[in-house]
Amino acid sequence: MSATRTLPAHLARLAESIRATASGYGLDFFDVVFEIVDYAEMNEVASFGGFPIRYPHWSFGMTYDQMEKGYSYGLQKIYEMVINNDPSYAYLLECNNLVDQKLVMAHVFAHVDFFKNNMCFAPTNRKMMDTMANHGSRARKYVEKHGADTVESFLDCCQSLDNLIDTHSLYMRRRPKTGRAASVSDEEPAVDHSVGRLRSKGYMESYINPEEFLAERREHKRRQTEQKQVFPTSPERDVLLFLLEHAPLERWQQDLLSVVRDEAYYFAPQAQTKIMNEGWATYWHTKMMTEKLLDASEVIDYADHHSGTVFTQPGGLNPYKLGLELFRDIEERWNRGQFGPEWEACEDWSEKQRWNRDAGLGRQKIFEVRRLYSDVTFVDTFLTEDFCRAHRFFHYSYNKQTDLYHIDSREFGKIKQALLFQLTNYGQPMIAVVNGNHRNRGELYLLHQHDGMDLQLDQAEDTLRCLYRLWQRPVHLESVVFERRKVLTYDGKEHTRREIKATEV
């Protein structure tokens, strides 16, 4: 993207003053490079997930088509876009008016603070800007060599599997690191001479256990253990990694699969912290705008824009609003000392209402929270019953008779559980490779850890098809369908669904 422009002087001055304001509040961010773009460029950047360049794929074109139409019919407008990188890049829409630019900049600095400090983002690649460009040029090289259709269809398959990653693996070592090479090590294991030896007296040794006989026994034993060996030794949630290491892929395919995997890991934290990240940025833009930055003449425009951001449709849930209110609630509670065993033990409602220990720890606490939590733990820890009631949360369910969704409960436990369920594993089903040599025929066996909600079967079968393309041997997925355990199989020709009888387990 050649057309991005650096800031005009008045915006540069503005950015500088907002930077100082943000630092003054204790926000700690990477350098932020602001660029001014027009709406077409903004749509382009946004379609690429914030990057000026990605690998060539129609899916970005699809997003672009949607954004372009949305913009030209006045349905949606992206005010701002910021990417997690050091330095961070943020794009400002050229036609925003000044108060919008202020708000957006304040919002951006808070996002970048979040990127830099939240632990979910700690393992992310901070030079992703360069890496993405690199991915792009690698993919383009393969396109030249193998043709656009071949490469793109392969990428379709990879994208189809891109939610099969293990976001926790970044924080622990699940198993010793092995390269692909290590698994096909040429190194001969040390020969164990005791294998298969029959008991003999010393002088009979060379008759009872001749060397050829021992060699044959050893070979037999080795083959036996090899067959018994199940791999992976423990279920592998990082299915993409497993495929990278064990699927019969060509070099370019391996490389593209690793591209898709890297990008999936890069984007995962943003899905894991949507509520927090947006809440944090919204919290700070309101704070900065109302306390320091707003000019009296801009109040109305600001309020209009801000209320658009936190507007919640009746019956809906807006992450900006939820995050913002949770942060405010935490700040308030820690300011008034509403935490700890004493608070928990108190059962007097009116005393709880009046409770104020002047602890003044609110600001400190929210900074701590933004560092250590992700959406799941954030909601789990801080969504209290009082909060839930004050903000009128409800749980809804589907009613077959009316074909409508109805409010069915305002019970705290139920609401919280449903919300946490939506957020667990960033809303993706948990699927792991349990056997890469199923039935001893090199077939791939995946297990869906069923947690009460079935998979969408038609899509699951099509995904198996993609998996088959990579694995090139029959692939299986064990899951639960209408409360029965089933194995979905694709063997390259047809799909089968087989029920697992209780006796088999």
Added chain:
Amino acid sequence: MVSRIEEDKSRFDRIVRGKIKHELRKYITHGEMIGRKGKDFVSIPLPQIEVPHFKYGRNKQGGVGRGEGELGDPIGSSGEPGQGLGAGETPGQHLMEVDISLTELAQLMGEELELPRIQPRGEKNITAVREKYVGIRQSGPESLRHFKRSFREALKRELATGTYDPLNPCVVPVKPDRRYRSWREVRLPENNAVILYIMDVSGSMGDEQKEIVRIESFWIDTWLRSQYKHIESRYIIHDAVAYEVDQKTFYSTRESGGTKISSAYKLCQEILARHYPTSDWNVYPFHFSDGDNWGGGDTKECVRLLREELLPQVNLFCYGQVESPYGSGQFIKDLEKEFKDEDILVTSQIKDRDAIYDSIKDFLGKGR
């Protein structure tokens, strides 16, 4: 240089149009976005392709929302349970869905199927005189005065004579400055067309077959209407005998007789001769049948009628064969054999509803 995103977008468009990567076609959903054009709400087609994933089925599970309401209050239909966590950054608003007009529909269809605009046959153009504003002149009625041009002339004059004062930019046009719109008379072709729908209603045509014919006729009608100013439709049904009927009867009749296609072609020929002289009308007969014609040389008669009478008169003769469990489907083969090199006669097999799309393209893809 084409920007990167344009490359990606053009690939996406080509997938949607079915040009490349047919394996993805089944994932295309034809969604829409509701937008505004001036005062009106319009629906903007928004094709999307979702690559398959292992993901939770939306088997009507519940969720969490926020807001007022008693237990039991409905919050939305099964399509749209409020908004989930994926709410966008823009405020939602209440939208009213309004159908797009037939003209727009035809345009979309033309784009989607890449139908060429129809070239009416030259001698059939009846022309009408129209006025068109094409230029500017110095005299004319005051009602046609061109304000902007007049002021521009005045400004030019004042600058040239040095009377223009930038501190007091007051420009007063005088008579010679005035400019008026002028028009020219142009002869615009006015095209008339007649569509003759012919359907086999013999016993072997079931309800599903008729439904296919109905859907296809609707789209053909829509397209041709977008191409011609004035269109008439005539409907013919036939089993062993042919009748002319009105539209409603055309779609609802079910006979049980045998099939003699030549009877319909004869009737078609009579209607054309009586009401639609070839010199004034573009003629489009569409014939739908399951291809199970009566033996005894009727097919030969059909071929003769087509070759000698009908084909010389029409722009395009379309024969669509729907598949039915009873029919032998022989007729299409006979036609194809007899009229191998004839551009004006187009045949198309319509297996099921999904094939309608391609069939329309067969029929109208030639721009005749």
